[in-house]
Amino acid sequence: MFDKLNAVEAQYERLMAEMSDPAVQADTSKFRSHSKALSEMQPLVQSFREYKNVIEQLTATEELMKDPDMRELAQEELKSLQARRDALLADIRILLVPKDPNDAKNVILEIRAGAGGDEAALFAADLFRMYSRHAERQGWRVEVLNVSENGSGGTKEVTAIIEGRGVYSRLKYDSGVHRVQRVPATEAQGRIHTSTATVAVLPEAEEVDVQIDAKDLRIDTFCSSGPGGQSVNTTYSAVRITHIPSGTVVSQQDEKSQVKNRAKAMKVLRSRLYEMEMRKQQDAIAKDRRTQVGTGDRSEKIRTYNFKENRITDHRVGFTMHQLTQALDGDIGELIDAAVTYFTSEKLKEATDADGTDTIH
Numbered sequence: 001m002f003d004k005l006n007a008v009e010a011q012y013e014r015l016m017a018e019m020s021d022p023a024v025q026a027d028t029s030k031f032r033s034h035s036k037a038l039s040e041m042q043p044l045v046q047s048f049r050e051y052k053n054v055i056e057q058l059t060a061t062e063e064l065m066k067d068p069d070m071r072e073l074a075q076e077e078l079k080s081l082q083a084r085r086d087a088l089l090a091d092i093r094i095l096l097v098p099k100d101p102n103d104a105k106n107v108i109l110e111i112r113a114g115a116g117g118d119e120a121a122l123f124a125a126d127l128f129r130m131y132s133r134h135a136e137r138q139g140w141r142v143e144v145l146n147v148s149e150n151g152s153g154g155t156k157e158v159t160a161i162i163e164g165r166g167v168y169s170r171l172k173y174d175s176g177v178h179r180v181q182r183v184p185a186t187e188a189q190g191r192i193h194t195s196t197a198t199v200a201v202l203p204e205a206e207e208v209d210v211q212i213d214a215k216d217l218r219i220d221t222f223c224s225s226g227p228g229g230q231s232v233n234t235t236y237s238a239v240r241i242t243h244i245p246s247g248t249v250v251s252q253q254d255e256k257s258q259v260k261n262r263a264k265a266m267k268v269l270r271s272r273l274y275e276m277e278m279r280k281q282q283d284a285i286a287k288d289r290r291t292q293v294g295t296g297d298r299s300e301k302i303r304t305y306n307f308k309e310n311r312i313t314d315h316r317v318g319f320t321m322h323q324l325t326q327a328l329d330g331d332i333g334e335l336i337d338a339a340v341t342y343f344t345s346e347k348l349k350e351a352t353d354a355d356g357t358d359t360i361h
Contacts, residue, residue, distance in 0.1 A: 001096065005048045012038065012045045013043025044095040051088040057081050084240035097206055097347045102203035102278075103169035108145075108271040109201060112157040114177065116195025122196040123180045123305075128158050131171075133330025140164030145264050146252055159268060161204060168203045173339040175201045183307070194310060196301075204267070205274035212270065218242040219262070224253040242263045248272055315340035 015034050018024050024031055058081045064074035111128050113120040136140045137339050147158040161170070179196050221236040236251035239261040250272070252265035304313045305324060312327055312335060313320045319338035321327065327335060 001093075004096070005092070008041055008043050009048060012041045013039070015041075017067070039287075040099065044092065047088055047091050047095060051085065051092060054081055054085045054088060054130055058085065093348060094344075097344065100169065100172070102172070103166060105168045106161060106163040106204040107167045107171055107201055108159065108204055108268055109162055109171070109199070110157070110159045111200075112198045113154065113194035114179075114198055116193065118150060118152045118154055119180075119184045119193055120195040120197055121150045121156055122152065122184075123154075123178075123195050124158070125149075125153065125155040126180075127178060127197055127199060128155060128160070130328045130330055130332065131162070131174075132160075134332050135164070135167075135330075135334075137163050137330050138164060138170075140167055144254065145268060146254055162266070168201070170336055170340065171201045172203075173343055174302075174336070178303050178305065179301050180305045181307065202271040202275045203278075205270040210270045210274045210275070210277070212243070212266075216244050218244060221258060224256075237261060239265050241269055243269060243273060246273065246276065248276075314338060 012275070015038050019031070019034055019038070024034060039339045047229075058078070061074050061078050061081060064070045065078065067074075109128075109131060111124050111131075113124040116123070132142050143161050143163070145159045145161060148156040150156055156162060177196050177198055179194060181192055181194050183190055184193050218241070220240040220242075222238045222240065223236060237256055237258045238251065239258060240249065240251045241262070242249045248269060250265045250269045252261040252268070255261045255264065302314065302316055304311075304315065307324065308321070310324045311320060311322050312324050314335065318339050319335070319342075322336055323331065
């Protein structure tokens with residue numbers, strides 16, 4: 001572990017020196033890249049340097065312990081320094097966990113009704129309301145990009161962008177199949193039905209993240225359907241974009257302007273393609289190592305919402321809360337914390353196992 005820390009510190013010092021080079025200062029791209037790298041390394045380097053300073057103080061204090069007149073004072077100082085050393089080691093190990101480059105990104109949220117007919121569509125609508133209200137509590141901004149509703153007040157599918165600080169870092173573990181167990185309003189016998197909805201949390205991809213060749217796109221326009229005023233079914237404002245190599249199709253019709261619909265569709269397409277590429281890379285790196293139950297694919301159930309027991313259970317992390325009503329009103333911070341803590345802990349274990357438990361002598 002400390003070989004890695006020494007290498008990071010050396011790289012940090014090299015980049016700091018290069019930042020004063022006129023050639024680097026004149027190169028906007030390189031200067032920005034260096035600044036970003038330094039900003040990311042700074043917390044780790046600072047903690048490492050403080051750790052080394054504490055180790056030096058510990059060595060000096062241990063020498064003082066040999067002096068009978070200073071032993072009592074040195075003993076108290078030793079305890080304080082040992083506690084600080086252990087705390088810094090814990091911080092360093094956390095800082096060494098590989099950062100997800102997408103954590104700071106906004107999110108493209110896609111929710112689709114699964115098995116269960118109208119009840120699944122109602123559950124999908126409940127889930128979107130839950131995430132929207134949670135976003136409000138966090139001060140995040142939600143913009144609906146596309147929504148398809150059924151006649152019973154449910155949602156067949158909805159796509160929205162959620163913008164705010166660290167949105168993806170908080171919601172990225174919510175992708176998967178969400179299951180609901182409750183008695184539908186139309187159930188005369190009072191029997192509990194099980195329905196599902198899928199949630200996809202995609203990091204919003206910028207143009208620099210995904211390069212899309214225009215020749216790989218087929219763009220169709222058609223008349224909008226549903227709410228929209230006089231322009232509905234009279235102008236070809238709706239847009240359907242097909243990415244031919246991957247077969248990915250995105251439709252957008254919420255705006256009256258074809259230009260705006262095209263821009264929104266491209267935003268969703270870019271994020272989907274980015275996630276596909278990201279998943280390919282992850283699969284290549286961790287083909288046989290999975291931190292989640294099974295493969296972690298969206299086809300697997302991650303949570304159950306049981307209305308009779310007022311319970312939500314996250315099956316991956318073994319966490320259960322009995323405030324389902326409050327959760328559906330957006331109070332899901334505890335649920336998200338449980339997933340983030342669990343998966344961060346798993347990554348920390350992997351990093352510790354890989355690096356060992358060396359100490360500086």
